[in-house]
Amino acid sequence: MNEGRPRGSRSLAGRPVRISDSSGPAPGTALLLIGCFALALPVAAAPAGPGIDWNLTPERLESECVAAAGEAYARIDRIAGEPESTASDLARLLAVEDTFAELNETVAAHTLLGSVAPDPALRAAGSECRDAVERFAVELAGHPAVYAIATGAATEARVATDRKLAQVYLESGRRAGAPLDAETRGRVTGLLAELGRLQLEFQRALAADRTTIRISAAEAASLPVGLRTSFELDGDQYLVPVTYGAVNREFMARMASPAARRRYQTAFLNRGGPENLQRVQAALKLRREIARLSGYPDWAHYRLDTMMAGTPDRALSLINSVDARLMAKADAEMATLEALKKQAGDGTPFAAWDYGYYQPLLERQRYGVDDAEVRQYFPVDRVIPEVLRIYETLFALRFERLPDGDDEWAPGVRLYAIREADGETPFAYFYLDLEPRDGKFLSPSNFPIRPGRRLPGGGYRPPVSSIIGNGPRRSPDEPAMFGHADLVQFFHEFGHVMHTTLSTAPYATLYGANTRRDFVEAPSQMLENWVWRPEVLQRLSGHFETGEPLPAETVARMASLKRASTGVFWTRQAFLAAYDMTLHLADPDISANEHWFALMPRMTPLPPTPGTMPPASFMPIMGGYDANYYGYLWSRVYAQDLFSVFAAEGIDDAATGRRFRQTILAPGGSREPEQLVREFLGRPVEYEAFYEELGVDEEESVDAHR
DSSP states (O other): OOTTOOTTOOOSSSOOOOSTTOOOOOTTOHHHHSTTGGGOOOOOOBTTBOOOOOOOOHHHHHHHHHHHHHHHHHHHHHHHTOTTOSSOHHHHHHHHHHHHHHHHHHTHHHHHHHHHOSSHHHHHHHHHHHHHHHHHHHHHHTOHHHHHHHHHHHHHOOSHHHHHHHHHHHHHHHHTTTTSOHHHHHHHHHHHHHHHHHHHHHHHHHHHOOOEEEEEHHHHTTSOHHHHHTSEEETTEEEEEOOSSHHHHHHHHHOOOHHHHHHHHHHHTTTTHHHHHHHHHHHHHHHHHHHHHTTOSSHHHHHHTTSSSOSHHHHHHHHHHHHHHHHHHHHHHHHHHHHHHHHTTOOSOOOHHHHHHHHHHHHHHHSOOOHHHHGGGOBHHHHHHHHHHHHHHHHTEEEEEOGGGTTSSSTTOEEEEEEETTOSSOOEEEEEEOOOOTTSOSSOEEOOOBOOEEOTTSSEEOOEEEEESOOOOOOSSSOOBOOHHHHHHHHHHHHHHHHTTSOOOSSGGGSTTOSOTTTTTHHHHHHHGGGGSHHHHHHHOOOTTTOOOOOHHHHHHHHHTTTTTHHHHHHHHHHHHHHHHHHTTSOTTSOHHHHHHHHHHHHOSSOOOTTOOGGGGOGGGGTTOTTTTTHHHHHHHHHHHHHHHHHHHOTTOHHHHHHHIIIIITTTTSSOHHHHHHHHHTSOOOSHHHHHHHTSOGGGSOOTTO
16 A cells, blocks of 8 residues: 655655654544544535545545645644744644644545445545544644644733633643653653554454344244344344444344343443453553653543543542432332343343343333334434424524435435525535444444634635434335434434534634533533423324324323433443543553453442453443543533523523524633533533432532532
8 A cells, every 4th residue: 555655755554754853643542632633624615515525546545645644744844843933823823723624624535434435445544544634633732842832822812712722732732741851752642652553443343343143033033023124144043233222222122032132232242352352451551651651640630631520539529429329219220120020930130131121121011112113103214304403493504405415425425504594605514324334333423524613814614514323224114213212312413413513613623512521412412302302202203104293192101211210321321430430540450341340230230241341342431531431421410401491491492592502502612611501501500400310319419510
């Protein structure tokens, strides 16, 4: 791939030429150092659409990425290498910001194709391009001259957004080793490079995992016909893909054979294998060393230095409070399921692989809610347009399908323009890519493709976002259909699309979801509340055969399920958050797998699965949420308090929706989340709505946010 490259060019397969004396890490670290740069991939806009050229060959992709990276390195060298420049430090910092934004604009398609291209060769080339851009981001963060420029800019800036931009560069530089002596800085960036490589290898191993289990025809008999016929037949056995999402949930809910459930659960928690477990262990050691060299006692303190929580103690206070308040409820829920299992004639101890079967059975028997029946009312082709209409109303927008953008990088891709409700000119775009296929991220998730930004010569670069993943599969006899959990997830991810397209922040570094990492989930978590409201569920539903909406009595029963299993769910979430945090507070020689099995029984009644290695597939600790999983709890506090305003004013209240858009979404990272929330609520955040959501007494809880 690198043969015949001209002398002096930068090879994607090798290490690019360094900026000045800085060297930096590769994959995965840009997220923790400079906001969400790794996912912010801008490109010049065209009148008919976002103007992104997806028609790339591996050779062209590599060549263009090499050229773009080379130009960006040269520009930074010129900006940073002019100590006697007559330009102000603020002007120079803005030139640095524009350089990185323009690099991302040039390679928007190139980097995203590393995650979504059907062609393995194109994915490999795109992945190398993404590595190169992320290395550039880290080297930029650790560049001592850029750090000095940001220091000066912080003093010079008179506009709040300029001061905030300088602050982010200083925070990034401090954690990338910019203030350190040259030798120590070199060690830090070298270790970050190794950490990035490990994280990318971990992610690639999971993305490439196509584990299956075999089930007999007799075992398959309990499965719905649509699910069963979607599996490949190998002789007289079915091959069941072991994956995350709808297939996992439906298989476990309907598989009557405990032995088959156990095989599936064990295979699921062994994805990634010993190699990924070794990568986790190596990452823990690298993180501790990076933190120590950077002046922090451990990786948890290093990471939380730029989070809302600020310290691990504040995060753990919330985690432990949630776990303590919900443990009794979780125990009661598990006791009910254990009794149900005995009533079914199975007197064996309740196992991990029983939960996914007996909890849905309880929902069918006690609440009269059968997810297999419910999903028939949520065909994907009906739900998506209805979800878009809800968001149009809420935020005074208009979405338009752009057929010219269909199948841009793969069959099934769809492109939409975003306009103001009363406007004609699109100001943003988003793609939906939900068709199941090999070679892309398994669970539908938001991938920001480029942030919006003000151009230095005037004008504005419109943002582009997306939801990409393997959505529900269609069967020979039925269309693709959302279960309620899938619906909640899609509504949540589209909330991220709104956060990454409705911002008005002027700089890419501050745009959209480039805010404090433990606040990022709050807007989307707040919006999840919509798909628990009876009026919304009826509006979204329409039986795939008759078009009839979900019966009102079924909708009411579904709403009653919202808190039916919050004890088990949230104690498990508290366990995962505590596991992540304590893993990064502990001695780096700790066994990640042994720690999992030691901590889990102390924090949730849900039993562990013996003979497995869950950390080998626990993506958050190797995918940007390391020492930050607590953020799902932390941001939920804000989410539920924010929703309390909609609950009072009405979920369709246009004025409240407009105010949420302007106050919470538009500023992006240009202001601190605490300020935005206080402005929207008219007061500091409170816990009442959060603990009401969890089904516990707020007065007995610990307020970790104060």
